[in-house]
Amino acid sequence: MFGLLDSRTGDQLQLYLFRFGYAMLTVFMLLPIAVVIGTSFNESGSLVFPPEGISFAWYVEFFADARWLRSFENSLIVATGTMVISTLIGLTAALGIEFRQNRVAKSIVGLGAVPLFIPPIVLGVSLLFYLSFFGLQQTYVGLIIAHSLWATPIVFFVMQSVFSRFDWSLWDAGLDLGASPRRSFRYVMLPSIKTGIVVSALLAFIVSLQEFVMALFISGRGTRTLPVFAWLEMRTNLSPMVSVASTIFVFITIAAIGIAVSASSLNRLADYL
Numbered sequence: 001m002f003g004l005l006d007s008r009t010g011d012q013l014q015l016y017l018f019r020f021g022y023a024m025l026t027v028f029m030l031l032p033i034a035v036v037i038g039t040s041f042n043e044s045g046s047l048v049f050p051p052e053g054i055s056f057a058w059y060v061e062f063f064a065d066a067r068w069l070r071s072f073e074n075s076l077i078v079a080t081g082t083m084v085i086s087t088l089i090g091l092t093a094a095l096g097i098e099f100r101q102n103r104v105a106k107s108i109v110g111l112g113a114v115p116l117f118i119p120p121i122v123l124g125v126s127l128l129f130y131l132s133f134f135g136l137q138q139t140y141v142g143l144i145i146a147h148s149l150w151a152t153p154i155v156f157f158v159m160q161s162v163f164s165r166f167d168w169s170l171w172d173a174g175l176d177l178g179a180s181p182r183r184s185f186r187y188v189m190l191p192s193i194k195t196g197i198v199v200s201a202l203l204a205f206i207v208s209l210q211e212f213v214m215a216l217f218i219s220g221r222g223t224r225t226l227p228v229f230a231w232l233e234m235r236t237n238l239s240p241m242v243s244v245a246s247t248i249f250v251f252i253t254i255a256a257i258g259i260a261v262s263a264s265s266l267n268r269l270a271d272y273l
Helices: 002-040 057-064 066-099 103-112 120-133 140-164 168-176 181-210 213-218 226-234 240-272
Strands: none
Touching: 002 240, 057 066, 057 240, 066 103, 066 140, 066 181, 066 226, 066 240, 103 140, 120 140, 120 213, 140 181, 140 213, 168 181, 181 240, 213 226, 226 240
C-alpha cells in the first residue's frame, strides 16, 4: 500500500515539475515578445518597458515613412520569391528521392542539410563574391538565392516527412488504372500532401522574412530588407520604430503559424469525415 502511495506521489511530483518547467519555458519565450510589443506602443521616444503611456504614433510614423515601407516591401518580395523557389525545389527533390531509393539519393539527403550547419556569416561572405561575379549582388534575385539556401532544406525535410506518411499504394493504383504520372500526382497525391506543401511554404516564407546576416552582406540601398534597415537605424537612433518593425514581424509570423495550423486541422477533419 505504501509502495502504491509512493508511486502515485512520484508521478504527481513529476507532473507538477513538468508543468512548472513548461510554464517557465513559455514565460521565457513570450516575455521578450511582450517587451517588444509593449515598447512599440510607448508614448515617449525611448525604448522603455513598461511603456510610458500608450500611443499608436510610432505605427503611424512607420507607415508614413517611405524608407521603412520600402524595406518592408523588400522583405515581402524576397520572402515571397524564396517561398516559391524553395517550395518548388524542395518538393521536387523530396519527391524524386522517394522514387529513387538508392545510395546516391541517400547521399543527397545528407548533403541537403549542409547549408543549415554553415554559419550565416560564412554564407554571406561566400555569396557576396559568388553573386558579384554574376552581377547579382544587391539585387532581389541574389537575396532570393541566398535565402533559398536555408529555406530549401527545411522544405525538403518537411516534405520527406509528408511523403513517408503517404499511402503509396494509392499512387500505384492510379497508374494501374491508366492515369499518367502527372494526373496521378494531381488527383491522387496532391490532395494528401497539400497541407504539407502549405506548411513548408510558410516556413520558407518566415525563414526568409526574419533572415538578417546574409541580407546584410548582399542587399544594397534599394534592396535592404526590414531587419537590415532596422539594424542600421539602431546604430544611430534607438527609437520605438525598431519595436514597431519587430512587432509587425511577430504578427506576420503568428498569422503564418495560424494558417499552417488551420490547414492541418482542416485536413485532419476532412480525413475524419
